[in-house]
Amino acid sequence: MRPLKDLIPFEDALRIATDLVRPIRRTETMPILDASRRVAAEDVRAMIDVPSADRAAMDGYAVVSRDTVRATRSRPMLLRRLEVLRAASRPKKRVIKGTCSEVATGSTLPPGADAVVRVEDTDREGDRVEVFAAVRRGHHVAARGSDIRRGSTIVRAGEWLTPAKIGALAAIGRGRVRTFARPRVSILATGDEVVPPGRSLRLGQVYDINSNTIASVVRENGGEPVHLGRVTDRLGPLLAALRKGLASDLVVCSGGSSVGEKDIVVDAVRSLGDVLFHGIAVKPGKPTALARVDGKPVLGMPGFPTSCLSNCYVLLAPMLRRMARLPPDTRTIVEAPLAVPLIRTPGRMEFHTVRIEQGKAVPAFKESSAITSMAHADGYIEIPAEVERLEQGQKVRVVLF
Amino acid sequence: MRPLKDLIPFEDALRIATDLVRPIRRTETMPILDASRRVAAEDVRAMIDVPSADRAAMDGYAVVSRDTVRATRSRPMLLRRLEVLRAASRPKKRVIKGTCSEVATGSTLPPGADAVVRVEDTDREGDRVEVFAAVRRGHHVAARGSDIRRGSTIVRAGEWLTPAKIGALAAIGRGRVRTFARPRVSILATGDEVVPPGRSLRLGQVYDINSNTIASVVRENGGEPVHLGRVTDRLGPLLAALRKGLASDLVVCSGGSSVGEKDIVVDAVRSLGDVLFHGIAVKPGKPTALARVDGKPVLGMPGFPTSCLSNCYVLLAPMLRRMARLPPDTRTIVEAPLAVPLIRTPGRMEFHTVRIEQGKAVPAFKESSAITSMAHADGYIEIPAEVERLEQGQKVRVVLF
Structure with missing residues (x-):
């Protein structure tokens, strides 16, 4: 049991994490009907005028x-x-x-x-x-060519294919388009105590929450989850599972819903590659590690479900969107006055969950171990590391889930 | 050739359209992994305490x-x-x-x-x-039950399943959840001249843009497109196609990319049911009709691709979200000053497309027949019917595509 010593500031962790990932280069060709909200991987030039005659x-x-x-x-x-x-x-x-x-x-x-x-x-x-x-x-x-002139570029590689761009592809007769592949994300839950939902629970066991929340966030940020299942806390099986996971573009481990410090994951990735950080000055989500193994990012998430999911939003999602070449997150933000004062211990940046009730932001955070800290919240506010107190009535920006 | 006579205000059209549709009652049960961003169709009570012990x-x-x-x-x-x-x-x-x-x-x-x-x-x-x-x-x-108490309701029917709620379902061991089905939307392109992308074009033919843009908007607003293909402008085949389309929850016809007034669709639906309006005081998108056939909404979209797609955003999307029981559209809105004055003929509400360039909103609308009016734009601004002029530098709200 080794407590975390050197926490790095959240901003540094985010920078290291997003610097580590590379936009996906793999491409795939698909019918334009399936390409909406995908990212074009080719410049598309019009081979005809639209309209083709006056x-x-x-x-x-x-x-x-x-x-x-x-x-x-x-x-x-x-x-x-x-x-x-x-x-x-x-x-x-x-x-x-x-x-x-x-x-x-x-x-x-x-x-x-x-x-x-x-x-x-x-x-x-x-x-x-x-x-x-x-x-x-x-x-x-x-007039002939007044909408689209033959030879002009109607879609550029890297552009996000909105419904209107799908329409422009249709207009020039393109039935298929090359897009960048979705980043594949291996998801691995560690912990002898972790059991998939749907089975019955014995004393000492908990259901696997994190694989499900990680997969949800992966999907809504342009990634494709690959479930590697649950692995025991012993090094051998963990190393085997990690090696298998490295077939994907990114590996996300979580310590089940219980292991706080997750040394085992850090030990495993350290034996395979470089640990870039272990411990972030963020609340929730402190015991988080990032490593590079065979050039691929391995993210070690906390076992506590709210710590894990919060980090999915603030750390994994930006990594994924960069890999998927998607525009920055467009999560809706609303402004609301705080319903009550919020007093806290400064030192770590905090993503504090809140409910919106009668137009006011009501703190909803219980504890990192409680998934209801997030499931019964509408979004979160970001509190800088040095802030000790937010006043009642103070306007806060709520990022909605 | 019968020009449209009585245009109804856009707000009335929107109200009639959203009043006509009913939230879907059909449900389906699926693994929680697939249920993220779906709408719960059951109250889910916890059958265990979480944690199940101290x-x-x-x-x-x-x-x-x-x-x-x-x-x-x-x-x-x-x-x-x-x-x-x-x-x-x-x-x-x-x-x-x-x-x-x-x-x-x-x-x-x-x-x-x-x-x-x-x-x-x-x-x-x-x-x-x-x-x-x-x-x-x-x-x-x-403490036992401190996260979720046995017997408490963790998800209610009608709630949107965010990643955190998927996590709460996992926490109590639910592997599957009942959700409301996605509304099925039959999409039909009319017009002898309309050809699917991927084929070659003869004189007088145009590619089918609208089926593709309609399907894209249907998908991103919680619906499931059902492609009925293209049908000739003659009444018999059109009636047959419409009857087939009524197996879905909603039918959207478009006049191909060329037929402006689309009397044939209105004639067809009138013979099958009630036309609720034909002609909206909106630009683009005036020649739009809504009918009720066998209790189901049939939306007759303009053939011009920008008219059709604009109406998809402002009319079809709200209908769909109500049917799918989704929260109101969360499209991102940015404020920007107008780069140039915008002078127009008052009388119709207008959804004017703009590009964002160096932080300014630059009008991008060409003509209703040009898909590039939207494909080369970043979003649209809403101009009330009576407004004649927007000033250079005036702040406008741009709804991003």
Whole structure:
């Protein structure tokens, strides 16, 4: 039993952790339907113009704009309708002076026509069309290439594929797109006492909370959890499990829901690689270690479920988002006054959980060992290491779960 | 060709649309690992206490607290160690006056002991343990049920399952949980000219953008897209496709990327049910219809890709989130000054797309027919119907995509 001696400031731990990880280089190609909110791994250039030809932007009549110059409601211009075009039609006739073709929105503009008169500005009897309003060249026409020009880049490698970018890929006919793979995260629970939920519990046993919370946070930050199951506290099996875990891009161990100091994990990773830190001046989450083994990050999380989950939010999520090339976390933040004063021992940065009740932030933290410190909270506030007291009514920024 | 006559205010359309949909009642049971960010469909009560017994909250020695009352560093109290307990151990010996048992964090507290002295406050030679600090009853002990009390409700039906709530389910040993099903959304593209991406394009044809953007928005708002493919503009096939689509919870049609007024869809749904509105005073997205067929909502989206996608964000997403029982949209909003003045024709509420460049909001809207109006934007600002002009430098709220 070795108590932690040298705690490093949380900011340093975060910097070391995010510096250690590298954005994923592995790519995979998938249907655009599955690529929403993934990260593009290729520059995509348009091989066609969009629209691919001049098209009517309104329902109406394709005309020679010069014909309409003097048209008004009281003195309409009379044109002869040549043909009726639907959106999918190929125009067969050339529009010349004194003629027009009926078009639907999206119709390819017939040759000779250079503008569209809206149906609202016309009247028709048979093929005799009266035009009530002048249009200029290009009016109500979506010009070829006006949306996307052939050769232009519509998506760049590294860009986040929003629904609109998926739409742009569809617009140029791309059915598939190359994206960066999701970082694979091996999740390992250590501890003889840890039992998967669903089984019954004997004295001294606890359910595995951390594998489940870690996996949830991994998923919502662009990663893919790989469950390695539970491993006993002995070094041999732990080393074997860690080596297996290193097939992934990142390994996260947790000490089950009970082991506080987790020396066994630190001993194991130390025998395999370099321990970068062990012990963070943060509350909850102090007994946390980070190592590099075979160039891969191994994160040793505290066994206490709230310590582990809090660190998932503040330490693992930024690591993952950098690996996944995702934009910084977009967790919602709300401002609220503190319902009561919050007095604490300074020295460690604190992520203190709170509930929002009637617009006020009510401290919800019980203890690090209690998952309800987080499960019965709506989010957390960040308290700098040196702060001793937050006043009642003081505005705090609550990061919602 | 019938131009739209009576536009209803956007707020009315939104109210009618969200009033029409009902929260999903169908449920499904799944492993808790898959239930993160799903909505619970059952109240979950704890059938066990967590912790299930009094446990050590620190590494150290389980003691009778009265023994330690006078212990100080200069005058330590001497205790005899009875046994060494690991987290998973079952205690075999009763701790009595003058004795202690070594415990790891998580160890079940041995009978007789009522507190734990931290290892930092002790020294040991063989089984002789010196205690340097007094502890009170319950000190460094996580009492049985202190996290979750047997019989208490840890998750309520309708609650959003955050990672912490998944952790609470794990803590009480629940391996599976009942959640509400995702609303199924049938997506139908109409138009003879519409071709799926991946094929080659003939004159008069356009790629199907809308099915892809609708599906993306459906997915990220808790729905499950069901692709019905493309259907011709003729009434018979359209009716058949709509009837098929009604197997889902919601049907979204779009007129391909070209048909503006989409009378054919409105005619079809009118023959099957009630049209609640047709035409919204919104820009983009005016030619939008909502109907109720067999008690199910059928949304007729504009064919123009930006009109369709904009409506997906402002109209379809709120409908979906209500059906899926999700909290209101948590899209990120940033404040930024307008880079240039924005002058417009009042009368319709507008969702104007903007890019964020050097901290300023730069208008990005081209035209409703151009998907790049959205694909090259970062978000949109909401402009009330009556506003004619936004000033350069005026702060606007940008809802990010």
